[in-house]
Amino acid sequence: NKLPDHLGVNYVKINRGSGSQDNLLIQFDGDANYNWKLKVYTHQGTLDDGFEIPVDLNADGFAVLNNWTSYNSATINPIVTSAGGANMNYILTLMSIENLLLLDDIEFDVSGDNPYPDPGETISLIVTVANYGNTLSSVSGEISTNHEGITITDGSTVFGAVATNELSDNTNDPFIIDISENVELGMAVFDITLTFDGNETVTEEWQINIGIPPILLVDDDNGDNTEEGFVAGLDSLNISYEIIDRTSATLDDILLDIRDVVIWNTGSADGNGLSAVEKNVIKEYLDSGKNLFISGSHLGEELADSELLNDYLEMRYAGFRTGGILRGVEGDPVGVSSDNKLFLSLGSVGIDSLSTLGDPRSSLSFYYNGDEEHGAVLRYSSPDYRVVFSSFNMNAVSPPNSTFLSDKDYVYSVLSYLMSDVVYPQTPTLSLPVSGHVDTLMSSSDIIEFSWSNSNLEGNNTFFILDDPEFIRPLFTHNTQNELITELSYDTLLSLFGYVDNKELYWGVYTEVDGEVSISDLNSFDITIMNVLSVDDNIHAPNQFHLSNAYPNPFNPRTSLSLSIPKLSFVNIKVYDLMGREIANIAKGNFDQGVYNISWDGTLKDNSNATSGVYILIAEMGEQLLTKKLILMK
Known part of the structure; x- marks a missing residue:
């Protein structure tokens, strides 16, 4: 059926036929882009009555009208509560039935110290069944699987009699499943078969991840359904993952610390993406040495001047843009090449512009077309943790043609990097001057010579100096390529600091190979720069x-x-x-x-x-x- 353009409501009426069975099954599948209500009006003799069927966020609704044989007719009334002037499609299925037995809920306990079934542990499985049809005198269940390394030690149970519209579970006789030490990790598929009244059966599939899913998607978009692009990219990785809806889960339930990679998606939740508590939880997660993919509309602006953005990621919010074409940075493990392009359909919402604070561990992965100093995808990488930061809603990725990356391609690239084993260059070792060196420069012929050693001969070395050892935000850098020595002249230091007396500075070297950076320790030195007389x-x-x-x-x-x-x-x-x-x-x-x-x-x-x-x-x-x-x- 289709709703007419000028109406937000229409109806379907069904008359009970002489051969109808005892119950009427009503199934509704509407266009999820709209909000729906579903009302049912019944006519039973001289009595008119009705009820409303709940419709979920996916625009699906389900109900059974029992004792259908006692009714004359039923009218089902789909209502669009937010109409936009176009046809809104729905599929309505009506069927008279005798019996309808379904799995209502599945709960399980494991013998280990976390809620996930790991190798060597045992699962105790409790199944709840729901009877929407006629009363059943006897219901039993069996469970089976072909997954290697899993043994079902108790695969049958009895639910007994289940009356119409009643639930029953096997709490007193749960299924018992043993997991061997050499089980194949990943998704295990089980068939649960329900038998009722001796001969009728219904089989439903149940899946569970064996081992802790290494990737967790925290769906924190306040119900905007912006996670589809992430799911497509995750599916293409062929790695087990879990999705947790932040609106229905506490931070304690999420268990970030047991994940290898966390995707935190705030979607289009402008200004309401991350609470102060969530920021602290994310910082604690990074402190534990894990990897993060964080994405959301205007997330850079929201985190501007925060410890998370500035100190943990060494990034800064640099303003607002309307343009939405991004190019990959050459040699970056995520951006790969300038031929990798993202087209963002932004409308009036625009996009954040981000840059780094100078720490070489923080870098652009995708820059704005024509501006290689600012971008919307940045990467922080160190042996401590890795982060990819996207300052846009994933639904905004809208490739106009095949030369642009899709959201699936982009997510796949990010997660492939975060799940990979990164090899960092050997850390340079500083030689001279040693920490605490004091020098006075009085003429243009005066210099300070710096030297270091590095076993990585292919590394690209960059010498730097800074005045605050807490952060690696260089005041001066010099790319020496594969040379292990450089010097600072009187004139260079004078141009940087002017005439100074015992100014304390720090020097170091970082080495870059294939986009990854290792930074040396720091040596301090004091300089006095005098005027040339x-x-x-x-x-x-x-x-x-x-x-x-x-x-x-x-x-x-x-x-x-x-x-x-x-x-x-x-x-x-x-x-x-x-x-x-x-x-x-x-x-x-x-x-x-x-x-x-x-x-x-x-x-x-x-x-x-x-x-x-x-x-x-x-x-x-x-x-x-x-x-x-x-x-x-x-």
């Missing part, structure tokens, strides 16, 4: 300490002074603000007799620029203290 050879050797006036003064951007030194002296030249705070260190060290040129361009110790104002330059030479006022005007 040039000697004016055209002036006679001075016989007293003297500091000239600054010129120009006021100045912008640079001012200069000359310093006369009559004999070998230790000189320390600094700049202070009017609050007495040291803001710049221009020179420090032993200087021979001569006249030296001093300049200052307003660069502060932290390599930022001074603002307009009055500053004091102090030149300290032994017991001599010379000062000049400097005025910066911008």
Whole structure:
């Protein structure tokens, strides 16, 4: 039947015939894109009555009208509660029956310490049957399987008499199933056969995973049914998995810690994807050394500035985009190649843009077409845990043609990577300078040399320095390829940090092979970078300490002074603000007799620029203290 465009309701009427059996079976299968109600109106002599049949999220409904022979007719009324102006299809099956015995529920206990049947354990199986037809005087059951390594030690049971619309179970006589140590892991299929009134039988299939399913799909999309793409990809892997609906399961029920890979799907639940408790549970799961595939619409924006996104995944939310074509990163184990493309049908919802914070273990797998610095699929990989992060609803993957990946292809690629045994490169070992090294650089000819060893000759080495050892977010990197040595010059360090006094830094090396990275330990080192003082050879050797006036003064951007030194002296030249705070260190060290040129361009110790104002330059030479006022005007 089809509902007319202008109506949200129609009906089917059935009259009881003279040869009808005792009960009327009503089965409904509607279009799951719409919300349905299913009402039944009965006519029994002069009495009109009715009832409503529950319809589930898949638009399926089922009921049995008992004592059908006492009715004249029944009218079944499908109702669409959310109409959109198009034909809504449904299939309605009506059949008069004598008997209808079905499996209603199956529960089991295992002898092990988790709820999953593992090798060497025993299953105790309790089956509940439901009788929707006439009263049955005797019901029995048998269970069988062809699965290698499974022995059924008690495969028969008796339910006894079961009246109309009653349930019965075999709690007092459960099926007993023994699992051998060498059983084949994966899905085991059983046939449960019910025999009633001596000769009629009905057989239903029951499946259970032997061993803990290594993959768990947490369906956390609030009933949006966005898990189909994940299921298609999972099925193509030929690996056992389990789906748990977050709306009906507590976090304790999910048992994340026993899974190898968890898929957490928030679907299109914008702003309501992950609670604070769920974020903590996910962090604990990663701390246990497992792998995660997390996906959902605007999940990056939701997790912006969170510990999970920033510290665990070393990723950051970089804004909102409307474009939806992604390309795979060359050589990435998930993105593979720029020929791998994802087309996202986004409508007005748009998509998050993500980037990394600099840690080489975090990288893009799919970037936005034309922008290789930002993407919507990022990967974090270390020996501790691996994560693939997708900031879109999987239902948005809509390939316009065969050159684009389907959601099934994409999920398969991600899970194949997360289930694989990744081999990380050998970790580089740092040599010189050792931790705690202190160095002062005073001229452009000064350098610091760094060296390390690495047994992985094919690895791509990158030297880096940073100022916070808690996070690997380099301030400077240099790809040395397969070289095991590099150097930092005075000019490079000056451009990075300006003139600094005993600034503590850290250096290290990471090695990359086939998209996977190993990072060395860190060595600390302290540097002092002094201003280069040039000697004016055209002036006679001075016989007293003297500091000239600054010129120009006021100045912008640079001012200069000359310093006369009559004999070998230790000189320390600094700049202070009017609050007495040291803001710049221009020179420090032993200087021979001569006249030296001093300049200052307003660069502060932290390599930022001074603002307009009055500053004091102090030149300290032994017991001599010379000062000049400097005025910066911008």
